[in-house]
Amino acid sequence: MAEKHQDDALLDALFAEAAGDGKPEVSADLMARILADAEAMQPTAAALAARPARQGLFSQFMQAIGGWPSLAGLATATVAGVWIGFSAYGTIVPSSVADLIEGDSQTYLAYVDASYALAGEE
């Protein structure tokens, strides 16, 4: 058991030394070679400028609908739709349809479907 501890201590000491002072030294020549590679491979300002910018999802969407003017039209239409929905409820929408939506009275689909009346006229 004591021997195992000694073996472990020896190994731990060797590992610590290998990670510290015993680390193999990098030659200046290797360092210079690697730095030269890094500089040669590095994208230059000209290459970066020529690289097309990556498009985000939002800009792709904007491009698809035709830019900011279209977005303004879309917004106007949306607001108008919401306004009509609130203000015209009960006046434009036929009462039978309103009843159907509210559901507080018994309504039959036949009230809504006027085709039976037309069938009778024929």
Add this chain to the structure above:
Amino acid sequence: MPYDAQEEVPDEALLVLYANGDPSAARILTLRMTPRVFSHAYRVLGDRAEAEDVAQEALMRLWKIAPDWRSGEAKVTTWLFRVVANLCTDRLRKRRGVDLDTVPEPEDDTASAADMMQERARMDALQQALGTLSDRQRQAVVLRHIEGLGNPEIAEIMEISVEAVESLTARGKRALAKVLAGRREELGYSDG
């Protein structure tokens, strides 16, 4: 970039700066990564010239991938160690095809001071002992005990499970202890 701020910049941020053409990022990354990459390759291959080639090739791949680096997917060092591990494995396989003696002779420079000789002797002994392990055991032991990486990161580098890493390092360490057991006094560890 101010010199005193260099230590605090994370590897990944440096890589982004490098890809954006920052010349100081190229220098700092080279100074930071080369010793780690070279030291690992040297411990695994046991040969300076081959380790230098592997280090240069691994970093060349880093420079190449820099503009397309996907942030957050892997640590730069994990990615780099994986490249080094694969390059070393390729070299070890080729070497076996040519020469069955996979343990290179340690370098034999005559050092003047006695303690330098002792240190050199200890590092040579460790290198020889590492040479007796299987390639996978050697990679795992060096990453765990010399590079000081955690088992999950080693598992990612070697593309194996954490359990497999634990098994490789445990068996590797036992085998090393066995090889070095008789050399305690000779290596200056008679007290311990």
